[in-house]
Amino acid sequence: MTSLLRREDVAHVAKLARLSLSEEELELYTEQLGQILEHANDMSTLQLDDVAPTAHPFGLINVVRDDIVRPSLSRDVVLAMAPDAEDGRFAVPRIMGEAP
Amino acid sequence: MTLPGSWEMVVGLEVHTELKTATKMFCGCANHFGAEPNTNVCPVCLGLPGSLPVLNERAVELAMAIGIALHSTIAPSTFHRKNYFYPDMPKDFQISQYDLPINSGGYLDLPDGSRVTIERAHLEEDTGKSTHLGGSGRIHGADRSLVDYNRSGVPLVEIVSGPDIRSSAQARAYASELRGILIATGASDGRMEEGSMRIDANVSVRKANEPFGTRCEIKNLNSLRSLHRAIDYEALRQVEVIEDGGVIRQETRHWDENLGVTSTMRTKEEAEDYRYFREPDLVDLAPEQAWQDRIRLALPAMPAERRTTLQARLSAPTPAQLDAVEVVIDLNLERFVNAAIDATIDPVLALARAANELAGGLEGIENLTIEAFCATLHMEQSGQLSATQAKTVLGELLAHGGDPSAIASAKGFEQLSSDSLGSTVETLIAENPDEWSRYREGDEKLAQFFIGQVMKLTKGQANGKAVIAELQSRR
Numbered sequence: 001m002t003s004l005l006r007r008e009d010v011a012h013v014a015k016l017a018r019l020s021l022s023e024e025e026l027e028l029y030t031e032q033l034g035q036i037l038e039h040a041n042d043m044s045t046l047q048l049d050d051v052a053p054t055a056h057p058f059g060l061i062n063v064v065r066d067d068i069v070r071p072s073l074s075r076d077v078v079l080a081m082a083p084d085a086e087d088g089r090f091a092v093p094r095i096m097g098e099a100p
Numbered sequence: 101m102t103l104p105g106s107w108e109m110v111v112g113l114e115v116h117t118e119l120k121t122a123t124k125m126f127c128g129c130a131n132h133f134g135a136e137p138n139t140n141v142c143p144v145c146l147g148l149p150g151s152l153p154v155l156n157e158r159a160v161e162l163a164m165a166i167g168i169a170l171h172s173t174i175a176p177s178t179f180h181r182k183n184y185f186y187p188d189m190p191k192d193f194q195i196s197q198y199d200l201p202i203n204s205g206g207y208l209d210l211p212d213g214s215r216v217t218i219e220r221a222h223l224e225e226d227t228g229k230s231t232h233l234g235g236s237g238r239i240h241g242a243d244r245s246l247v248d249y250n251r252s253g254v255p256l257v258e259i260v261s262g263p264d265i266r267s268s269a270q271a272r273a274y275a276s277e278l279r280g281i282l283i284a285t286g287a288s289d290g291r292m293e294e295g296s297m298r299i300d301a302n303v304s305v306r307k308a309n310e311p312f313g314t315r316c317e318i319k320n321l322n323s324l325r326s327l328h329r330a331i332d333y334e335a336l337r338q339v340e341v342i343e344d345g346g347v348i349r350q351e352t353r354h355w356d357e358n359l360g361v362t363s364t365m366r367t368k369e370e371a372e373d374y375r376y377f378r379e380p381d382l383v384d385l386a387p388e389q390a391w392q393d394r395i396r397l398a399l400p401a402m403p404a405e406r407r408t409t410l411q412a413r414l415s416a417p418t419p420a421q422l423d424a425v426e427v428v429i430d431l432n433l434e435r436f437v438n439a440a441i442d443a444t445i446d447p448v449l450a451l452a453r454a455a456n457e458l459a460g461g462l463e464g465i466e467n468l469t470i471e472a473f474c475a476t477l478h479m480e481q482s483g484q485l486s487a488t489q490a491k492t493v494l495g496e497l498l499a500h501g502g503d504p505s506a507i508a509s510a511k512g513f514e515q516l517s518s519d520s521l522g523s524t525v526e527t528l529i530a531e532n533p534d535e536w537s538r539y540r541e542g543d544e545k546l547a548q549f550f551i552g553q554v555m556k557l558t559k560g561q562a563n564g565k566a567v568i569a570e571l572q573s574r575r
Binding site: 064065067 | 121123127128129139140141142143146154155157158176183185186187230231232233243244246248249373375382384385386388
């Protein structure tokens with residue numbers, strides 16, 4: 001049943017998403033996510049050669065807006081959402097290393 | 101720099117350019133460098149729950165303009181989320197184009213005749229800007245980072261070259277030519293020092309004609325000088341590692357401008373798994389032919405074509421004049437040169453004054469009208485102003501604007517009209533009949549005698565060449 005998804009895969013994805021999972025949770029999610037993948041896999045048994053790939057349920061393309069400035073939020077409102085602020089900026093624990 | 105032995109470097113560049121739009125890529129916040137921190141932010145670019153991105157039409161058009169200028173194919177494209185955690189990206193994902201970029205393929209021809217292929221030029225959004233405190237930072241004892249999200253969501257185009265570059269000089273020429281194209285299309289202001297153009301360099305080495313070696317990526321080079329130095333350092337480092345029996349690991353490296361070295365940032369094993377998936381809040385982008393054609397027709401001439409056009413106006417350009425042409429095109433000054441040549445100014449003089457005096461006073465270029473430039477050069481060419489005086493007048497025009505002849509008068513560069521110069525010469529001829537007849541018989545040295553006399557009478561305000569012209573016309 002869970003051949004599509006191994007426990008290591010779930011542990012890896014959890015690490016990427018910065019989720020800390022217990023052994024029991026790993027077990028449970030491997031099985032549940034496996035069932036979802038299994039269900040999605042059913043699609044591949046369908047004969048879809050004549051169906052064009054669909055990117056979006058609404059067939060819309062080129063949805064754009066004019067390049068016109070609209071008011072931004074007030075900085076007080078913005079910084080009130082920050083864990084901490086300094087010099088008009090968000091203050092966060094010191095970042096080690098550079099952005100990926 | 102050349103590598104030792106038969107080693108050859110192989111370089112590909114990824115150039116990120118911020119687009120010169122009024123607003124960000126997916127929201128109406130102002131795209132404005134230098135604003136007070138966190139004053140151009142809203143729920144969309146802060147990634148607040150429930151906010152929805154809407155694509156900026158102008159960003160699409162500038163991306164297409166770049167693609168057209170690079171001979172790319174504009175194709176239907178999609179947006180993906182590139183997922184990773186870093187505080188300068190509040191959404192925890194960056195919206196980018198992944199397998200289907202807006203521009204595919206293309207090439208860029210360099211002034212030396214070489215061609216660098218373009219793999220793709222895609223749209224993505226910029227991240228915020230963080231400042232690290234603590235450690236050796238500016239606030240002692242502090243141990244935090246400060247983040248400004250004004251840049252978060254600013255539209256970028258990333259232009260990826262093929263691995264076609266074979267020297268640091270060629271890499272620099274490519275970046276410089278590309279910068280000229282970005283400025284010409286109106287896509288970017290090309291200000292590397294403000295971070296509006298940033299370059300990642302993929303560098304590997306090989307023996308001539310062998311397969312490519314393992315590459316290392318040097319991140320975030322923000323000047324042409326850094327690009328040049330970092331590539332040279334990295335290629336030589338790789339050769340030394342291999343010649344010492346080592347192997348190159350695929351990794352991302354950081355360039356330290358002060359130390360002049362690259363160092364490991366992260367290895368391939370530590371590389372992120374970005375879990376790219378389609379951005380469900382954006383639909384496909386598929387600019388129709390008519391839209392593409394509108395952009396294509398509105399594109400001005402690119403630097404290469406402008407260089408050729410300007411060179412064609414010089415009869416037999418010297419290497420120094422070709423350099424001057426390059427300066428004039430780089431600094432977007434050819435309108436001055438062309439107008440002056442159209443107004444019968446000697447092309448060599450027009451080019452020299454633009455490449456030297458105007459290039460040296462660029463910060464005041466708004467003060468100088470094309471008419472004032474042409475009028476000043478006319479005064480120089482006709483001998484009313486000496487070269488030094490003409491340069492002074494141009495300097496004044498660049499500093500404060502104004503009328504060239506008024507400036508010349510104010511500076512005491514009394515214009516010696518050709519009428520008054522003519523009558524001065526007539527007087528001297530009448531007073532010095534012996535000298536005049538010897539001059540007429542071919543003793544050219546006596547021209548200097550007459551010039552000296554004219555200078556004495558005019559207190560040095562005549563132009564030597566103009567005096568000779570007056571003498572010749574009476575000979």
